[in-house]
Amino acid sequence: MFSQDLVEQFKLRETPFYHYDLTRLRETIKVVKSFAQEYDFDIHYAVKANSNEPILQEINQAGFGADCVSGNEVKLAAKVGFAPQSILFAGVGKTDKEINEALAIGIKAFNCESVQEIEVINELAEKANQIAEISLRINPNVDAKTHKYITTGLDENKFGINQIDLPELVTRIKDFKHISLTGLHFHIGSQITDMKVFQGLCLRVNEIQNWFTDHGIHIEHLNLGGGLGIDYLQPDEKAIPDFETYFNIFHQFLERKPDQKVHFELGRSIVAQCGNLISRVVYVKTGINTNFAIVDAGMTELMRPALYQSYHQIDNLTSHSDLRDYDVVGPICESTDCFGKSVALPETSRGDIIAIRSAGAYGEVMRSQYNLRDHHEAFYSQL
Numbered sequence: 001m002f003s004q005d006l007v008e009q010f011k012l013r014e015t016p017f018y019h020y021d022l023t024r025l026r027e028t029i030k031v032v033k034s035f036a037q038e039y040d041f042d043i044h045y046a047v048k049a050n051s052n053e054p055i056l057q058e059i060n061q062a063g064f065g066a067d068c069v070s071g072n073e074v075k076l077a078a079k080v081g082f083a084p085q086s087i088l089f090a091g092v093g094k095t096d097k098e099i100n101e102a103l104a105i106g107i108k109a110f111n112c113e114s115v116q117e118i119e120v121i122n123e124l125a126e127k128a129n130q131i132a133e134i135s136l137r138i139n140p141n142v143d144a145k146t147h148k149y150i151t152t153g154l155d156e157n158k159f160g161i162n163q164i165d166l167p168e169l170v171t172r173i174k175d176f177k178h179i180s181l182t183g184l185h186f187h188i189g190s191q192i193t194d195m196k197v198f199q200g201l202c203l204r205v206n207e208i209q210n211w212f213t214d215h216g217i218h219i220e221h222l223n224l225g226g227g228l229g230i231d232y233l234q235p236d237e238k239a240i241p242d243f244e245t246y247f248n249i250f251h252q253f254l255e256r257k258p259d260q261k262v263h264f265e266l267g268r269s270i271v272a273q274c275g276n277l278i279s280r281v282v283y284v285k286t287g288i289n290t291n292f293a294i295v296d297a298g299m300t301e302l303m304r305p306a307l308y309q310s311y312h313q314i315d316n317l318t319s320h321s322d323l324r325d326y327d328v329v330g331p332i333c334e335s336t337d338c339f340g341k342s343v344a345l346p347e348t349s350r351g352d353i354i355a356i357r358s359a360g361a362y363g364e365v366m367r368s369q370y371n372l373r374d375h376h377e378a379f380y381s382q383l
C-alpha cells in the first residue's frame with residue numbers, strides 16, 4: 001500500500017493526517033457490488049463510518065444508496081449526489097427539525113425505533129402533506145458477540161423496538177394516516193466476525209416477518225443492517241472482507257418473499273481498510289521496562305483504541321532496522337491515549353513516519369478538538 005514515492009509525499013506533509021487509498025476503496029466496492037448483484041441485494045452505505053466527500057462520491061458512483069443517522073448526514077448525502085430515493089434515515093433520537101428536513105429532501109424511508117417517534121413523523125408528514133414511508137427497527141435479541149460497546153441487538157439496548165411491544169404498535173399504526181409501513185429493519189452490532197451470528201439473525205428475521213404476515217402486514221423490504229467485521233490483524237493480507245460468505249449466508253437462510261427487496265447497510269467493511277492515520281514520531285523515551293514512541297497523532301484523531309480498546313496494526317514506514325518493542329502513545333493528556341503496547345517496530349527515532357492501519361472507518365469522523373488540536377486535511381492517493 002505504501003510505495004516509496006507515497007512515503008516521500010507523506011514526509012513533505014504536516015502530520016498527523018488521514019491517508020485514503022482510493023484504489024483499495026474501489027477494489028472493495030467492486031467486490032461488494034459483484035456479490036450483492038449476484039443475489040439481488042441493495043447496498044446502502046452507512047455514512048457515519050466515513051463521511052469525507054471524495055469517499056462518498058466513489059460510493060455514490062458505484063450505485064449504492066446512503067444510510068444516515070442524522071439530519072446533517074441526510075443533507076450531505078443529498079448534496080454529494082445520492083438520489084433522495086436511495087437515502088434511509090435511522091437513529092433513536094431524530095429531532096423534529098431533522099425529520100422535517102428529510103421530508104423536504106424526499107428520502108426513501110425512516111427507520112423508526114419507537115411508537116412515539118412514529119407518532120411524531122405522522123404529525124410532521126401530515127403538516128407537510130406527505131405520506132412518510134417507514135421501516136420498523138426491531139430488536140431481534142441476537143447476540144452479536146462483539147465488543148459490548150458496539151453490540152446493539154439485545155433486549156436491553158437503547159436501539160430498536162422490542163418484540164413485546166409489537167402487538168400494541170401494530171394496532172396503533174393503523175390510525176396513522178400519514179405513515180406507510182413498508183419494511184423491517186435490523187442492525188445488531190458492528191465488527192461482527194463470527195459468521196454464525198448472521199445465520200442466527202436470519203432465523204429470527206424469518207420468525208418476525210412471519211408474525212407480521214400473520215397480522216396482515218405485507219413487508220416490501222427487509223433491511224439487515226451492517227456489522228460485517230474486518231481483519232484488523234491483517235490489513236494487507238485480508239484487505240477485503242469476506243463479502244462472498246456474508247451475502248451467501250443471507251441468500252441461504254433468509255426466507256425472502258417474492259418481489260421482496262433486501263437491503264444491507266455496510267459501513268466499516270467498505271471503508272475501514274482504505275484508511276490510515278499517518279503520524280510522525282516526536283520523541284522516543286526509554287522507560288524502566290519499556291520504550292515509548294511518542295507520536296504526534298492522538299486519541300483526538302483516532303478514538304477507537306481509547307473508546308473500545310481496539311487494536312490497530314502500526315507500521316514504521318521509514319525505518320527498516322532490527323525490531324524492538326515500543327508503547328506507541330499520543331501527546332494527549334490522558335493515559336488511554338495509547339495506540340498500542342509492546343508493539344514490535346524497526347528501531348524507531350524522532351521524525352520517523354508511522355502508519356496506523358485500518359483506520360478508514362470510525363476514525364476521522366470521530367475526531368475531536370480536545371487539547372485544541374490542529375486539523376490537517378486528508379490525503380487521497382490512487383494508482
Ligand SMILES: *Cc1c(COP(=O)(O)O)cnc(C)c1O
Nearest residue numbers: 046187190226227265266267268
Ligand atoms: C452504524 C450502523 C451501520 C453500519 O455498521 P457497520 O458495522 O459499520 O457496517 C448500519 N446500520 C445502522 C443502523 C447503524 O447504526
